[in-house]
Amino acid sequence: MKVLEVRGLNVWFCDRKEEEKILKDISFSVEEGEVVGVVGQSGAGKSSLMKCLLNLLPQGTKVSHERWQVLHRSEMGIIFQNPSNYLNPVLKIGYQIEESIRIHRKITKKEARTETEKLLDLVGIREPQICRKQYPFQLSGGMQQRVAIAMAIAAKPKLLIADEPTTALDPRIQSQVLSLLKRISQELGMAILLVTHDLGVAAALCSRLIVMEKGTILEQGSPRELIKSTKKLKHSLHKEKDQFVQIDHISYCYKKRWGEGGTTPLHAVRDVSLEICKGETLGIVGESGSGKTTLSRMVAGIINPTKGSIQYRDSSKGSTQMVFQHPQSSMNPYLTVEKIIAEPLQIQRIDKEEIRKRVREMLELVSLSEEDMEKYPNQFSGGQQQRIAIARALISNPKLIICDEAVSSLDVPTQRQIIQLLKEIQEKRQVAYLFISHNIPLVSQISHKMAVMYRGCIVEMGDGERILEEPWHPYTKDLLDATIPEDFKRARKWKRILIKPEPKEEHKGCPYVYQCSYAMKKCYEGIPPHFKNKEREVACFLYEPKQGEISGGERRITSQI
Structure with missing residues (x-):
């Protein structure tokens, strides 16, 4: 028996100037007790389709259809991606679920x-009597999602819409929630419509998939059939699924004062676009004053971009923590290690014993012991202090840690220890890093991708090891040449790099033009665009397509310096 059937659905968003068709000729159905997945990249129309089914589209939206057999909203439950945004923080868990039950069913408080x-x-909460009396902030993300599922099924809906219900969860909790949804569907005979961009999640839970792209349904069928026939989609979804931060054309401009109260703009960051994915390290390298720290402060939400936008996957800047260059300067010398690490949890009103337990776990994670809890920062070496700083950053379970010159002040063996520690933590927790340094060889050891900055601009980006082996931008080459080798014999042959004078005010040409040995006339007249080749890109006119060059297919680019 069909609980939902839609045929020939079209939806337009309308404003005063024009109409935009966002859903085009959508037709599908869901059977009783069936689990159906709706998959596609961001912007495919998945959320708009769900809003249409729930009658939550904004005013002025035009809808047309041939057949519309959709349940009343009271017969549908919904689970959202981030439960903390939808659970009332000042009401106890029990009250919120009981309220949902009593709205739909005439029963007493005791029965509710x-x-x-x-x-x-x-939904798998072991001590429901205790959980019922707790507030949302006292529960982990996985527990909050279980509570959200309990609320969604409280009214015994015929159809449960799960909109990215496991995206913000770690793999272990994700697996538990998916198993729970499958069990609920089987035990209660409830149909589930799962919205996700993760083909793996959809294949694990769903008996049938609906693949969407640009507001249309590409194809429908079993996961096995579709995954075989849509390799291109599988690749694009895999690339999409792990993205945590999307940085689009951001700039930051200071106002520099000059005589008699006047000001002139000074771009610390200029037109930067990057993405940071779950479990990935993005390295940013460049000399002092290149804009690295200003960029990190924008990503952390400390300052806002003058232009452009930064989008966070879970809409939370609070999922980002920082590890600074000088750990001793970022710690209160009068607090014990326990209090320093526990500091981010103080505002969450967590039980003292739970806090102490989590501090012990963090110390173990960074290879320190429980005995260190009662010590003070000055009783530790620089490397140990940095481990404490990392433990403090990790205790609030961030998705992204910004390491701003986090190992620059340490000796080489300690640097290697900290980098190895960060790698191990990343493997265990799938945390992403924005790793900032002026040292290219150091960054290449830890980074999956590396971006080179000069005067606020990204001049080169790609795989760290490949950039190290074959730099494309003249600045990257000069930065590598200026690095003194660790090897004694090679260090003896190192030659000092001469820095040429530059204009004090900003100029309209390439930011590196006055230092570049390859500068051409056009380099003084405008900033070069980014030329891309597979996973590598460079902002330099040396890589501009030559006249008459064949443009069919992907242009092969090699180093020109």
Whole structure:
């Protein structure tokens, strides 16, 4: 029996100037007890389709259809991506679920309480009597998602819409939530419409998939059939799924004062676009004053871009923490290690014993011991202090850690120890790093991708090891040449790099033109665009397509310096 059937659905967003068709000739159905996945990249129309089914489209939206067999909103439940945004922080868990039950069913408070405990038990919460009396902030992300599922099924809906329900969860909790949804579907005979961009999640849970792209349905069928026939989609979804931060054309401009109260703009960061993915390290290298720290402050939400935008996957700047260059300067010398590490948890009103337990776990993770909890920062070496700083950054379970010259002040053996530690933590927790340094060889050891900055601009980007082996931009080459080798014999042959004088004010040409040995006339007249080749890109006129060059297919670019 069909619980939902849509045929020939078209949706337009309308404003005063024009109409935009966002859903085009959508046709699909969902059977009772069936789990159907709706997959596609961001912008494919998945969320717009769900809003249409729930009658939540904005005013002025035009809708047309041939057949519209859709349940009343009271017969549908919905689970959102981030439960913390939808659970009321000032109301206890039990009250919120009981309220949902009593709105839809005429039962007493006592009966609603009993039903609430049954629901919490059904979704895998071991002590429902205790959980019922807790507030959302006292629960982990996985537990909050279980509570959200309990609320969604409280009214016994015929159809459950799960909109990216596991995207913000770690792999272990994700697996538990998916198993829970499958069990609920089987035990309650409830149909589930799962919205996701993760083909793996969809294949694990769904018996049938609907593939969307640009507001249309490309194809429908079993996961096995579709994954075989849509390799291109599989690749694009895999690339999309792990993205945590998307940085689009951001700039930051200071106002520099000059005589008699006048000001002139000074671009610290200029038109930078980057992406940071889950479990990935993006390295940013460049000399002092290149804009690295200003960029990191914008990503952390400390300052806002003058232009452009930064989008966070879970809409939370709070999922980002920082590790600074000088750990001793970022720690209160009068606090014990326990209090320093626990500091980010103080505002969350977590039980003292739970805090102490988590501090012990963090110390173990960074290879320190429980005995270190009662010590003070000055009782540790520089490397150990940096481990404490990393533990403090990790305790709030961030998605992204910004390491701003985090190992620059340490000796080489300690640098290697900290980098190895960061790699191990990343493997265990799938945390992303924005790793900032002026040392290209150092950054290449830890980074999956590397971006080279000069005067606020990204001049080269790609795989760190390949940039190290074959730099493309003249500045990258000069930066590598200026690095003194660790090897004694090679260090003896190192030659000093001469820095040429530059204009004090900003100029309209390439930012590196006055230092570049390859400068051409056009380099003084404008900033070069980014020329791309597979996973590598460079902002230099040396890589501009030559006249008459064949443009069919991907142009092969090699180093020109």
